[in-house]
Amino acid sequence: MPIALLEIENLLADVVTSNSVTSNSSKFVVIDARPEPEYLRSHIPGAVRISWEDWCECAPSAAPPILHEPGYWGKLANSQERLFEKKLSDAGIKQHLPIVVYADSANSKGREGRVAWMFLYFGASEVYMLNGGWNAWVNANGPVQLGKRAPCLPGDFRITLDEERRVSHAQVFNNLSGQSPLMIDTRTAAEFNGDCYDYQPVKGRLPNAILFPFTSLFLPDGSFITKELYLEIVPSDILTATEKISYCEVGVRASTFSLLHEIYTGEIIPVYDGSIMEWGWQLENKTQTK
Numbered sequence: 001m002p003i004a005l006l007e008i009e010n011l012l013a014d015v016v017t018s019n020s021v022t023s024n025s026s027k028f029v030v031i032d033a034r035p036e037p038e039y040l041r042s043h044i045p046g047a048v049r050i051s052w053e054d055w056c057e058c059a060p061s062a063a064p065p066i067l068h069e070p071g072y073w074g075k076l077a078n079s080q081e082r083l084f085e086k087k088l089s090d091a092g093i094k095q096h097l098p099i100v101v102y103a104d105s106a107n108s109k110g111r112e113g114r115v116a117w118m119f120l121y122f123g124a125s126e127v128y129m130l131n132g133g134w135n136a137w138v139n140a141n142g143p144v145q146l147g148k149r150a151p152c153l154p155g156d157f158r159i160t161l162d163e164e165r166r167v168s169h170a171q172v173f174n175n176l177s178g179q180s181p182l183m184i185d186t187r188t189a190a191e192f193n194g195d196c197y198d199y200q201p202v203k204g205r206l207p208n209a210i211l212f213p214f215t216s217l218f219l220p221d222g223s224f225i226t227k228e229l230y231l232e233i234v235p236s237d238i239l240t241a242t243e244k245i246s247y248c249e250v251g252v253r254a255s256t257f258s259l260l261h262e263i264y265t266g267e268i269i270p271v272y273d274g275s276i277m278e279w280g281w282q283l284e285n286k287t288q289t290k
Contacts, residue, residue, distance in 0.1 A: 002120060002124070002125060002126060002127060003116065003120060003127050003128070003129075003259050003262055003263055004127075004128050004129075004263055005128065005129055005130075005131045005224060005263060006100050006128035006129070006130050006131060007131050008130065008131065008132055008136050008137060008140045008142070009140070011028065011030070011044075011100060011130060011137075011142075012137075012140055012142050014027050014028060015044065015045060015046075015142065015143060027097070027098065028097060028098050028099070028100045028128075029048065029092075029093055029094055029097045029098070029099050029100070029155075030044050030046065030047040030048065030099075030100045030101075030102070031047065031048050031049075031050050031099060031100065031101040031102070031115055031119075032044065032047040032048065032049045032050070032102060032103070032134075033049075033050060033051065033052065033101055033102065033103040033108070033111040033112045033114070033115040034049070034103050034104055034108060034111060034134065035051065036049065036051070038104070038134075040146070040147055040148065041146070042144040042145065042146055043134075043144065043145055043149075044102070044137060044142065044143075044144065044145070045143055045144065045145040046145070046149065047102075047145075047149065048091045048092060048093065048149065048152075049149070050091065050115055051111075051115075052074075052111060052114040052115050052118065052252060053070040053071050054070075055076055055077060055080075055084070055118060056073055056074060056075060056076060056077060057073070057075050057076070057077040057078065058073070059072070059073040059281075060281060060285075062285075063201075063281060064199070064201075066199045067199075067201075067277065067281070071250065072199070072250065072277065073250065073277055073278070074249070074250025074251040074252060074273050074274060074275055074277060074278070075169075075251070075273055075274040075278050076118065076121070076166070076251075076273050081159045081161070084122065084159055085157060085158060085159050088122075088155055088157040088159075089154045089155045089156065089157060090154065090155075091152075091155065092152035092153060092154065092155045093155040093157045094155045094156055094157070095124075095155070095156050095157050095158060096156075098126040098127070098128060099116075099119050099124055099126065099127045099128065100127075100128045100129075100130055101115045101116040101119070101127065101128070101129055101130065102129070102130035102133045102134055102137070103115075103133055103134065104133050104134045104135060104222075105132060105133035105134070105135055105136070105218060105222035105223070106214075106215060106217075106218040106222060107135075107222075108133070109214070109252060109253055110214060110248070110252040110253040110254075110255060110256040110257075111252060112129050112130070112133065112256065113129065113252070113253070113255040113256025113257070113258075113259050113260075114251065114252040114255040114256070116128075116129050116255070116259055117165065117255035117256075117258065117259055117271060118255075120162060120165055120259075121161060121162050121165045121166055122157070122159045122160075122161065122162075123158070123159055123160035123161065123162055124157075129224075129256075129259065129260075131223050131224055132221070132222050132223040132224075133222060135222050136221075136222060136223065164268055164270060165258075165268060165270055165271065166270055166271055166272075166273060167245055167270045167271070167272050168272075168274070169272075169274050169278050169279065169282055172206070172245060172272050172279070173282070175243075176206075176207050176208060180208070180241075180242075180243045181208065181241070181243035181244055181245050182208055182210060182237060182238070182241035182243065182244040182245070183205075183206045183207065183208050183209040183210070183244075183245055183246075183247060183272075184209070184210060184212055184238060184244055184245065184246040184247070184254070184257065184269065185205050185206070185209045185210065185211050185212070185247060185248065186212060186213060186214045186246060186247070186248045186253045186254045186256075186257045187211075187213065187214070187248050187249060187253065187276075188213055188215070189211060189213065191249065191276075192204075192205050192209070192211045193205075197249075200249075200276060200277065200280055201277065201280035201281045201283070201284045202276075202279070202280030202281075202283050202284055203280075205276075206247060206276070206279060210235055210237055210238065212234060212235060212238060212257065214248065214253035214254075214256060214257060216233060217230075217256065217257060217260055224260060227263075227264040230260065230261075230264050231264065231265075234261075238261075239265070244269050245269065245270055245271070245272050246258045246269050246270070246271050246272070247271070247272040247275040247276065247279075248275050248276070249275055249276050249277060250273075250275050250276075250277055251271055251272065251273030251274065251275045254271050254272070254273075254275060255271050255273075257269075258270070258271050
């Protein structure tokens with residue numbers, strides 16, 4: 001299975017045995033998806049910091065200034081395979097090692113899921129989300145490293161896009177007819193109903209949308225809900241619809257939902273990474289993008 005959860009004790013055993021996730025004896029490449037200030041305060045020894053915002057295209061030039069700030073435009077940049085391969089190589093990402101991504105669970109609002117989804121879209125063959133994230137690592141008394149990571153040897157990641165994991169604005173726009181596809185909105189009820197965030201070009205939800213909040217994916221301790229609980233609480237339409245797409249505000253929470261759904265059901269739900277921000281901008285400006 002290309003995506004799975006990794007329990008803290010499994011990664012902890014590897015770090016303790018190898019003394020670092022970057023040594024030759026390590027079984028994993030560990031990715032810290034948290035913001036840089038959190039990473040610099042402390043992180044899992046040897047972890048590479050990769051922020052989802054650094055891989056997105058720029059918002060349209062005519063968009064309001066706030067949409068040009070990091071984190072407000074979620075569409076992954078296109079046609080950047082060579083540039084992205086160099087960035088991954090510079091970060092020491094190795095093609096042959098499984099990738100483990102962590103953030104701070106529900107507090108990170110899906111950062112680990114977005115980065116894990118990105119690696120799968122780039123063609124990584126084995127990716128894990130660390131169950132419980134950073135807080136669980138600290139509670140398990142896992143070793144930590146402060147400041148920047150030491151320089152590393154170049155990696156060897158080669159990108160082969162897995163197109164079934166992603167849909168564009170044009171694909172969503174052209175395919176929305178009748179009751180298909182089912183659009184799975186992973187934001188809050190307030191966002192779904194258009195009751196917050198005035199900076200959004202258009203508030204509300206996409207056509208044919210059903211709400212399944214991102215926060216439903218977590219237990220009180222920050223770990224992911226079990227498969228049994230997921231199948232109990234997920235709306236039946238999500239399990240039975242033949243065509244479905246996930247989205248949120250900028251494709252971060254949606255990515256985490258899609259990956260957990262895949263882990264528990266084996267079904268890949270593509271992510272509309274442009275999400276409500278791109279949708280609203282295109283609707284407001286009456287334009288289409290490919």
